[in-house]
Amino acid sequence: MKIKSFCPRLRKQLGFTMIELLIVIAILGILAVAVLSAINPIEQINRGRDTGSRSDAEQLISAIDRFYAMTGYYPWNAAVGDPATVAWTEADTTFLALQAPLLACPILYRLSEVPAGFAGDCNNEPGTQELKLGFVSKLDGTADNPLYVYHAANAYDSTYVCFAPQSNAFQQEAAERVSSGTLPGDYPPTGVGYARTDDICGPEGNCICLP
Structure with a gap:
């Protein structure tokens, strides 16, 4: 009699143990997928590149702001009162000043x-030393x-430096900023949902633009 009463309890205990085991296996499976996604070598390489691009963009914006102060x-101008506008332009040594005598x-x-x-x-300017020449060579x-540098028409508008995100994480960040509906009025239109044959803002069409 005792044996018969013990068996149902044993089966019940084993049943709960099996359910708990399945839950643990499921959790481990989810964690494994998350870990594999996190350590995806290509994603990690691209994220590292994007982090470097963000750092370079911040450095360039800071140099432009210090020059203006x-x-x-702006460094694409020759004197106070020159138009502040600069179209979407790659930041390399082909980006020349827009007014004489610095054309x-x-x-x-x-x-x-x-x-x-x-x-x-x-025009005999030596340069302001806001950037290292090695940094210029890197951008070149x-x-x-x-x-890419962009500035709207007004002198008080923000100067934007943008790049095409390569990692999924940065592409998502760019998409979320664009879809937030709170973009500033002076935000570069080229950086939003931009699609052309050269994919200038990457396959998702949105650039990371600082600030």
Whole structure:
């Protein structure tokens, strides 16, 4: 009699143990998927590149802001009162000042220094040393994700530096900012849902734009 009464209790206990075991297995499976996603080597590499691009963009914006605070105009201008507008332009040494007598002077040299042997004309300006020349060479190379500068018409508008996100995490961040409905009025339209043959803002169509 005791044996018969013991068996149902044993089966009940074993049943609960099996359910608990299945729950644990399910949780471990979910965690395994999450861990594998987190350590996806390609995603990690792309996220590292995006983090580097964000850091470079912050450094460039800071240099432009310091130049403006010191001179009263932007590095693509020649004097106070020149138009502040700059179209969506890649930040390399082909980005020249927009007014005479600096039309042959790259703005990156104005923000750093004019290198020896430079064949252009920076109107005898030595550069403001806001950026290291090595940083300029980095932006001028092809290994890194390009940065793009944009400034709307008003001098008080923000200067934006943008890049195409390569990682899923940064692409999601860009999409969430665009879909929030709170973009500033001076935000670069090129960075929002932009689609053209060269995929300038990446496959998702939205750039990361700072600030």
